[in-house]
Amino acid sequence: MTQQSKYKMIYLDNAASTPTDSRVVEAMLPYFNTIYGNPSAIHPMGCHSSDALENARRQVAALINCHPEDIIFTSGGTEADNLALLGLTAASVTKGNHIITSQIEHHAILETCHHLEKKGIQITYLPVDRHGMVAPEAVRDAIRPDTVLVSVMAANNVIGTIQPITEIGAVCREKGVFFHTDAVQLVGHLPVDVEKSQIDLLSLSAHKFNGPKGVGALFARREVPLSPIIFGGGQEEALRSGTENVPGIVGLGMAAEIAGSEITSESARIHDLSLKLINGILNGIPGVRLNGHPENRLPNNINVSIPGIEGEYLTRELGKRGVCVSTGSACSSGTHEAPYVLLATGLERDLANCSIRLSLGKMSDEDSVRQTINILSDVCSRIRAQSVI
Ligand SMILES: Cc1ncc(COP(=O)(O)O)c(C=O)c1O
Known part of the structure; x- marks a missing residue:
């Protein structure tokens, strides 16, 4: 004891x-031992699984107001953050090699930035004020001709401060720089609209809003250049190879639907x-x-x-x-x-x-x-x- x-x-x-919400667990259960086909298979059992994936894609897309085809399922928030930063910089080598982020990002962003610095990418870490806010004007001032990405979190995991992402999104759009936000702490708790806030990439994670652990997603607009960071069978439009975690993704979809209706x-x-x-x-x-x-x-x-x-x-x-x-x-x-x-x-x-x-x-x-x-x-x-x- x-x-x-x-x-x-x-x-x-x-x-x-x-x-994990009991309604989420209930939705996931059949995908362990009743509907267990590989979603890439073309037989009926595979098709049931791939239908479930597409349904979950629509549920997640509805929560953040994006096109379902712009959702890439990942193993969680950390992988989504890695894919956004590593994937975009790898695909943008001819355009530039500068990223802007903040000093208070989660380790999933900061450690990825440290790794990129070792590879020659330049990173500007913006300071925050005493409340933990990033100033949109500081983002504007830090943008250079070689800036390929601004990554500022939607809400901080330690102190809960919500960043002015709509204003930062407007600055980025005006300057022609892609905007990523790590919205792992915000999604499912407060409304987020990627169209209204002019967000190009967004990370989310199921276990932060009553979904299962080990599953998340990256929203990435089709026009954002992105290279994969995991190679293999070409799943998720070749941006995230590996057999999809069908029960987890079904759980993420259900958690997104519940969050949307109860938010x-x-x-x-x-x-x-x-x-x-x-x-x-x-x-x-x-x-x-x-x-x-x-x-x-x-x-x-x-x-x-x-x-x-x-x-x-x-x-x-x-x-x-x-x-x-x-x-x-x-x-x-x-x-x-x-x-x-x-x-x-x-x-x-x-x-x-x-x-x-x-x-x-x-x-x-x-x-x-x-x-x-x-x-x-x-x-x-x-x-x-x-x-x-
Ligand atoms: C802001 C933020 N980003 C990313 C992550 C990582 O998410 P995951 O646990 O799904 O890898 C977390 C988890 O604490 C987080 O709070």
Whole structure:
């Protein structure tokens, strides 16, 4: 028996991953052992699988308002980001070798950029303001004749700040530069329209909006030059070879359809709960600071610094009381580096190290919010009392 088991679990790490919706699981199940044909096969079992893929393509396309044929299924957000950056630069060698991104992107973008730098691609990492916002004017000023791509995330995974992607999209279109956005944290939580925001490429991931893990997609307009990064049987218009993860893709499609139909009510509900949680934390724990943008933030993401209480220690203590939160992004928790996103907003290292992220989701309710406020206040006052002794 684990220490947590005597408490009811309160899961507040939905920015790292969400539970798969039971309707999604139900939609996926037949594709494991009833409709199991390879979608490339031309017999009826294969055709059933390929029909399911095309249905999922339409469901995903409807969520972001694009043509279904512009959706490339991938193994998740990381692969979609890699395909966007590596694929576009490889296909644009004659046009230029400069990319613009921001200092607060997810590792899936930053590490790909570091790899590209070693190959001779020049990267401009734009700074952000104290709320974590990239200025569209800074994007305009950074565009050069050899710029082939601007990649700025739609919403940040650590602090939840939503970027002005429509304004950045307009700058890119005016300057004739392709615009990619890593929308992994935004898709399924807030509406996104690739036409309205003039987005040329967009990454999304199923497990961030109640779909299964290990499946995602890259939206890429037909006119965007893209080379594959995985070679083989030529699936996904030869842009992503490998037998498609049919159950996963069906799950992604269903998650997209559900998110699309519930997005207005669910985002309002989560926003309301978040405000209660933020107010409860700010009023209940002396000295707390809310990180990120005060208004332009994801409804489900709360990042706070609690002076004098190290984030990782607090995360472990909360875990003992059954409350699951995180110290930074899921991929970097477990390491001891201060969250680079918070440092980029100008937050002092001490306060950056004293931060935790609470991210709400479908299972969050008034009761879990109330309990979290009580447990967090209690744990913080105990830690502070111990450190005074
Ligand atoms: C902003 C952002 N981009 C990309 C990823 C990677 O997505 P995946 O886990 O599907 O590879 C994540 C996951 O945390 C993310 O938050």
